[in-house]
């Protein structure tokens with residue numbers, strides 16, 4: 001089996017892949033996260049593709065690169081990582097008492113000897129319902145520091161879990177890596193990433 005590379009600096013993505021039992025190395029991509037796409041699926045797929053391709057350029061030999069990009073969407077507008085307290089407050093108060101969508105785009109590039117290079121790009125959507133939050137609850141959550149490296153200014157796997165009224169779709173897709181979807185998309189290509 002060739003080298004599996006997670007093209008991400010996200011501790012959450014690392015944790016999800018580790019917990020699934022996949023052997024991999026990390027090569028964080030610092031690709032410019034800029035896209036001219038406007039609809040959610042194309043935005044996250046384009047951004048994930050940028051990250052994978054930036055790592056591919058530096059790779060030799062055989063490999064399987066996995067990258068991802070997660071955005072929270074409310075009323076069709078993307079919420080990325082908050083720029084500061086003010087931005088985090090605005091995001092969290094707009095998510096309060098409502099349902100929103102979380103899209104994660106995934107790009108997988110496979111290079112094997114004597115085979116054409118293969119690129120799989122897809123997206124996964126989950127819905128999240130947030131309870132109504134008071135001003136104090138939002139302020140307290142922001143003071144925890146948790147919002148600042150998270151799309152949508154929250155971590156469903158962290159302190160924000162207590163404010164989630166319900167979810168639809170894959171949980172890990174919200175955290176940042178739809179591992180079930182990734183595993184099965186690769187099985188369709190005859191690749192079992194759990195095989196040592």
Ligand SMILES: Cc1cn([C@H]2C[C@H](O)[C@@H](COP(=O)(O)OP(=O)(O)OP(=O)(O)O)O2)c(=O)[nH]c1=O
Nearest residue numbers: 008009010012069070150151155156174175176
């Ligand atoms: C919605 C949500 C996002 N997140 C995190 C996952 C990602 O780390 C981050 C989304 O930002 P991304 O830009 O997708 O990823 P990143 O910059 O953190 O890492 P990289 O680009 O190197 O892969 O938000 C959570 O941890 N929990 C959540 O509930």
